[in-house]
Amino acid sequence: MIKIKNLEKIHKNGFKALKKVNLHVGKNEFIYLVGPSGAGKTTLLNMIFKFDRPTSGEIYIDNCPLTSIHDRQIPHLRRNIGVVFQDFKLLPKRTVYENIAFALKVMHYSRANIRRKVSQVLDLVGLTQKESYFPNQLSGGEKQRICIARAIVNDPPILLADEPTGSLDPDTSWEIMHLLSKINARNTTVIVATHNKGLVDDLRKRVVTLESGKIIRDQQIGFYQ
Amino acid sequence: MLLSNIKFFIYEAFIGLNRSRLMFFTSIATIAVSLTVFGFFILVSVNIHSISNYMSSKFEILVTVKENLPQQDIKRLRAKLARMPLVNSALFVDKDKAWVEFKKKYTHLDLATLIVGNPLPHSITIQVVELNKIKQLVASLKKETDSIDDIIYSGDLSEKLIVFAKYSQIIGVSIVVFLLLATLLIIINTIRLTVLARIEEVTIMQLVGATNGLIRGPFLFEGMIIGLIGALGANLILHFGYQYITQLFVEFAPYFPIVSDKTVLFSVLLIVGTTGPLIGLLGSNISISRSLKL
Numbered sequence: 410m411i412k413i414k415n416l417e418k419i420h421k422n423g424f425k426a427l428k429k430v431n432l433h434v435g436k437n438e439f440i441y442l443v444g445p446s447g448a449g450k451t452t453l454l455n456m457i458f459k460f461d462r463p464t465s466g467e468i469y470i471d472n473c474p475l476t477s478i479h480d481r482q483i484p485h486l487r488r489n490i491g492v493v494f495q496d497f498k499l500l501p502k503r504t505v506y507e508n509i510a511f512a513l514k515v516m517h518y519s520r521a522n523i524r525r526k527v528s529q530v531l532d533l534v535g536l537t538q539k540e541s542y543f544p545n546q547l548s549g550g551e552k553q554r555i556c557i558a559r560a561i562v563n564d565p566p567i568l569l570a571d572e573p574t575g576s577l578d579p580d581t582s583w584e585i586m587h588l589l590s591k592i593n594a595r596n597t598t599v600i601v602a603t604h605n606k607g608l609v610d611d612l613r614k615r616v617v618t619l620e621s622g623k624i625i626r627d628q629q630i631g632f633y634q
Numbered sequence: 635m636l637l638s639n640i641k642f643f644i645y646e647a648f649i650g651l652n653r654s655r656l657m658f659f660t661s662i663a664t665i666a667v668s669l670t671v672f673g674f675f676i677l678v679s680v681n682i683h684s685i686s687n688y689m690s691s692k693f694e695i696l697v698t699v700k701e702n703l704p705q706q707d708i709k710r711l712r713a714k715l716a717r718m719p720l721v722n723s724a725l726f727v728d729k730d731k732a733w734v735e736f737k738k739k740y741t742h743l744d745l746a747t748l749i750v751g752n753p754l755p756h757s758i759t760i761q762v763v764e765l766n767k768i769k770q771l772v773a774s775l776k777k778e779t780d781s782i783d784d785i786i787y788s789g790d791l792s793e794k795l796i797v798f799a800k801y802s803q804i805i806g807v808s809i810v811v812f813l814l815l816a817t818l819l820i821i822i823n824t825i826r827l828t829v830l831a832r833i834e835e836v837t838i839m840q841l842v843g844a845t846n847g848l849i850r851g852p853f854l855f856e857g858m859i860i861g862l863i864g865a866l867g868a869n870l871i872l873h874f875g876y877q878y879i880t881q882l883f884v885e886f887a888p889y890f891p892i893v894s895d896k897t898v899l900f901s902v903l904l905i906v907g908t909t910g911p912l913i914g915l916l917g918s919n920i921s922i923s924r925s926l927k928l
Contacts, residue, residue, distance in 0.1 A: 484840070492841055503649070584775070
């Protein structure tokens with residue numbers, strides 16, 4: 410599904426964020442990307458959905474090299490990759506329904522289809538009753554569920570989550586992780602960058618550890634070490 | 635696809651405007667004020683040009699004819715002068731009538747005891763076609779030595795008037811161009827602020843896979859609406875403001891040649907009315923293009 414070969418990212422100030430990273434992510438896999446702050450987790454995720462460009466190396470998604478993708482095709486690539494952020498990135502002046510529907514609108518879904526798909530995804534994340542709420546009327550956990558709902562509403566084959574539980578309490582973090590596992594079970598490849606040792610150790614998935622821009626460990630059923 | 639895009643732009647633009655009302659009204663007010671100043675200076679420039687034309691048209695050359703020149707020859711001279719290409723009109727002034735007028739004008743002087751008889755000659759008053767060709771005309775008048783006694787005109791004043799007309803035009807056009815640029819910068823900055831206030835929205839749009847065209851569309855539409863409403867506001871102020879000023883001049887300074895022609899005012903309103911949405915469109919395009927590169 411995702412193949413990363415010799416990926417390097419050197420920032421303008423000379424800082425090496427990623428050093429010769431090689432990774433293979435199979436279809437419908439669930440991967441934890443762990444490591445200390447500044448290890449390169451966010452940089453790596455940003456590269457996968459082309460929000461940042463590598464200095465060298467290549468990323469293939471379904472054997473398609475991302476460096477060969479023209480700027481005009483980037484939006485189409487992003488429609489196949491759902492992204493979840495620690496700070497939610499919801500449109501503050503739009504309701505829950507509008508936030509989720511927006512992702513479908515840019516893909517020119519019909520109004521009836523938008524209605525149907527938003528209802529389905531709100532049901533999945535358990536927030537059907539809150540579709541007319543604005544983000545500032547929701548709790549952190551609810552905001553993150555909406556962010557996840559928006560990321561998966563068009564059934565992308567890949568879901569990337571960058572510290573999705575970073576600003577949530579332990580119970581809510583558990584709920585979010587279970588939701589991500591549920592999404593993974595619906596045939597979606599999920600990559601979660603996290604600091605949350607407890608969640609990684611309890612859920613027992615593949616764990617890839619990054620340190621100073623390098624992959625130092627890759628365990629099929631791993632722990633946060 | 636095109637129709638659904640347009641519907642998307644309009645819908646998103648109105649959502650954007652409705653949810654950022656304060657910014658929306660501030661932008662409209664800023665643009666309305668800028669365009670009012672711009673339109674006002676166009677009107678000032680038009681009026682300066684009109685004053686300069688008016689003064690030029692009032693500029694005359696007085697030609698005195700030789701004493702004892704027969705009436706027949708005076709008539710012939712007047713007709714000859716009137717036919718000259720640089721002459722707008724040539725009017726014969728009878729010396730007796732001129733003397734009556736002169737006495738009427740200076741009633742406080744005891745002219746009867748000071749001056750015996752009529753000292754004034756017959757004369758022809760000439761209005762020139764173009765003020766800057768007055769010297770050329772005077773040169774050709776000077777050739778009429780048989781019939782013309784003297785040529786009286788304010789050479790210095792005409793020179794100054796020519797310079798005034800020339801510079802008033804240059805300054806007028808410069809002010810209008812300068813203000814157009816200033817208005818453009820103000821509007822670009824105002825719209826840039828509205829875009830910056832929603833930069834996160836632009837990023838989110840990019841993240842969910844919106845194409846640059848789809849992101850740009852609502853902002854362009856918003857810029858155009860803000861520019862259009864701002865221009866309408868400016869036009870209302872200019873229309874009623876200028877009418878009021880014209881009325882004041884007609885009442886208190888009727889001799890002042892203020893331009894009261896409706897077509898001139900409507901032309902200025904048309905310029906302001908089209909400048910608003912165009913600059914709004916351009917401003918938002920520049921702002922959103924910069925933001926999309928972030």
